[in-house]
Amino acid sequence: MAGLYKYDHGERFEQHGFYNLLVFLAIYIPLNLVLGVLYVLWRKVDRFPAYFAVVVLVGGIYVSVSLVHYRKVFDQGLRGSFDYSLDECTWSGRNIPFVDILPAGTQNFWAGSMHCKSEPQRIDVNIDENGVLTVHCETPGSNVLIDILPETREWPLRDKDIWSTCNHMVIERTQHLEYYNDIPFVLNDTTQTVVVRCGSSSTLVSRVAPPVSKLPVYTPPQDSDTRTPNTTSIRVSPDILHSNRKSPNVIYLMLDAVSRRQFHRQLPHSAHILRTLHQPGVSQITELFRYHSVGFSTDNNTKAMFLGDIYPKKRNTLPIWAYFRDRGYITARVESGCEDWAKEYNGHNYPQQDFAVSNRSLDYELTAPFCLPEFYPSVGNPFGNFKGPYSIIARCLFGRYLHEWAFDYLYKLRRELRPQPAMPQKARKHRPYMITVALMEGHEGTGEVLRTLDDALAAFIKDMRDSGELDDTVLIIGGDHGLHMGLNFAYTQNGRIEHQNPFFAMS
Numbered sequence: 001m002a003g004l005y006k007y008d009h010g011e012r013f014e015q016h017g018f019y020n021l022l023v024f025l026a027i028y029i030p031l032n033l034v035l036g037v038l039y040v041l042w043r044k045v046d047r048f049p050a051y052f053a054v055v056v057l058v059g060g061i062y063v064s065v066s067l068v069h070y071r072k073v074f075d076q077g078l079r080g081s082f083d084y085s086l087d088e089c090t091w092s093g094r095n096i097p098f099v100d101i102l103p104a105g106t107q108n109f110w111a112g113s114m115h116c117k118s119e120p121q122r123i124d125v126n127i128d129e130n131g132v133l134t135v136h137c138e139t140p141g142s143n144v145l146i147d148i149l150p151e152t153r154e155w156p157l158r159d160k161d162i163w164s165t166c167n168h169m170v171i172e173r174t175q176h177l178e179y180y181n182d183i184p185f186v187l188n189d190t191t192q193t194v195v196v197r198c199g200s201s202s203t204l205v206s207r208v209a210p211p212v213s214k215l216p217v218y219t220p221p222q223d224s225d226t227r228t229p230n231t232t233s234i235r236v237s238p239d240i241l242h243s244n245r246k247s248p249n250v251i252y253l254m255l256d257a258v259s260r261r262q263f264h265r266q267l268p269h270s271a272h273i274l275r276t277l278h279q280p281g282v283s284q285i286t287e288l289f290r291y292h293s294v295g296f297s298t299d300n301n302t303k304a305m306f307l308g309d310i311y312p313k314k315r316n317t318l319p320i321w322a323y324f325r326d327r328g329y330i331t332a333r334v335e336s337g338c339e340d341w342a343k344e345y346n347g348h349n350y351p352q353q354d355f356a357v358s359n360r361s362l363d364y365e366l367t368a369p370f371c372l373p374e375f376y377p378s379v380g381n382p383f384g385n386f387k388g389p390y391s392i393i394a395r396c397l398f399g400r401y402l403h404e405w406a407f408d409y410l411y412k413l414r415r416e417l418r419p420q421p422a423m424p425q426k427a428r429k430h431r432p433y434m435i436t437v438a439l440m441e442g443h444e445g446t447g448e449v450l451r452t453l454d455d456a457l458a459a460f461i462k463d464m465r466d467s468g469e470l471d472d473t474v475l476i477i478g479g480d481h482g483l484h485m486g487l488n489f490a491y492t493q494n495g496r497i498e499h500q501n502p503f504f505a506m507s
Contacts, residue, residue, distance in 0.1 A: 093493040099447070099495070106448075108392050143198075145197040148194050160339075160342075162337075166367075170371040192206055192409075193207075211416065248472055249432050249469075256443045259481075259501050259502055266447065277470065295481070314349070316351075331434050331435075334406050336439060342358065374398065375397045385444075407460055410437055444485070447486055
């Protein structure tokens with residue numbers, strides 16, 4: 001194991017071989033210890049074979065009954081079950097979901113606590129409407145430092161390579177300033193995130209900047225206006241183009257490497273809240289059972305999502321955010337893995353690497369906090385099993401789960417973008433918005449880290465429901481593919497079926 005860890009921490013994405021092997025060895029070693037204990041009991045305890053046979057028989061009955069149950073559960077969704085039809089596609093091979101009989105936490109119990117360690121002291125921070133930052137540290141006399149994180153939206157493609165530059169650019173372009181209680185600390189109009197450090201404790205503060213009220217209506221360049229037929233690569237229905245109906249808002253949460261069954265298995269609270277969105281005559285929730293991946297990993301699947309083409313050949317192809325923005329939407333993206341989607345998956349189609357795709361496609365982007373070295377290693381390999389955005393341990397930043405910071409910003413975006421009841425009627429202009437959030441908790445070899453997302457995701461869905469926002473907002477929660485690493489994928493047909501069957505639900 002030490003040799004494998006030194007050779008490869010898991011960054012070989014195409015087959016994820018060492019993820020699988022490391023997980024296998026981590027389970028293989030304690031399994032051998034169990035066999036050793038059984039051997040000692042066999043030598044020391046009278047009639048041990050008889051006792052052991054009874055245990056095996058009872059265990060076998062339990063496993064058999066459980067597998068029958070979970071085979072039925074596999075076909076169940078939010079509102080019903082998979083409808084097998086003779087003239088339509090079905091799963092290939094025998095689907096036996098062994099992974100369902102494993103208790104929660106079994107596959108990474110040896111990786112440590114799945115909770116985030118609190119910071120030593122509490123830090124209270126506020127940014128008022130004028131951009132004035134005020135800080136109160138729990139420990140009086142603490143030295144206060146402010147890290148102003150850079151805005152990545154205007155960066156060219158060459159500065160957003162996750163393999164060598166993006167996180168280092170964030171570190172290099174972060175401003176480090178001292179904070180004094182008697183001197184007003186005013187942020188500029190474009191600063192969205194700052195890190196506040198009181199002694200050895202730190203916290204992250206975000207806001208929507210510039211305010212939506214100061215955001216001009218975007219006018220796309222003539223040579224790339226997606227409303228012009230000869231510049232578009234995604235077909236847009238004429239009924240949509242010429243509709244006089246009010247445009248709905250769109251929020252898309254992309255759950256990387258989460259199958260339909262994995263969603264129900266590891267996110268039961270979220271699944272329960274999603275079911276409550278279905279209210280006949282008022283609203284409905286739709287889950288797609290036959291929605292399937294078109295490639296092995298994120299590459300081809302998200303190209304299909306965001307470009308409409310698995311193998312794009314056209315140069316300078318703009319992603320889906322640009323199509324919404326060109327049609328009057330305010331667009332925003334949260335990337336919790338310190339990567340730029342356009343650079344990582346379509347960057348080779350842009351001959352000029354000084355082109356800022358995000359600046360062309362987005363009004364708001366939040367990436368920089370997820371590139372900080374406290375979470376995303378700045379030295380060595382950042383994609384390890386025990387560190388970085390694909391680790392098998394809890395993903396934490398400053399005492400909280402990483403996804404909690406993403407949901408904080410999403411909440412502020414929604415509050416900023418939606419007309420508030422206190423606003424005068426004339427000021428309540430409807431500007432539809434399209435927001436995507438990439439959540440990476442499903443991308444790791446054990447399938448257990450996803451459980452840490454359940455409470456925050458359920459709270460977000462519940463807030464969407466209770467606020468009435470779903471009356472004019474399309475909420476999409478979907479994966480790009482199922483888990484493509486770990487023991488279940490490597491050794492069972494069920495794992496390979498789940499890999500091809502990502503979760504997708506829409507309300």
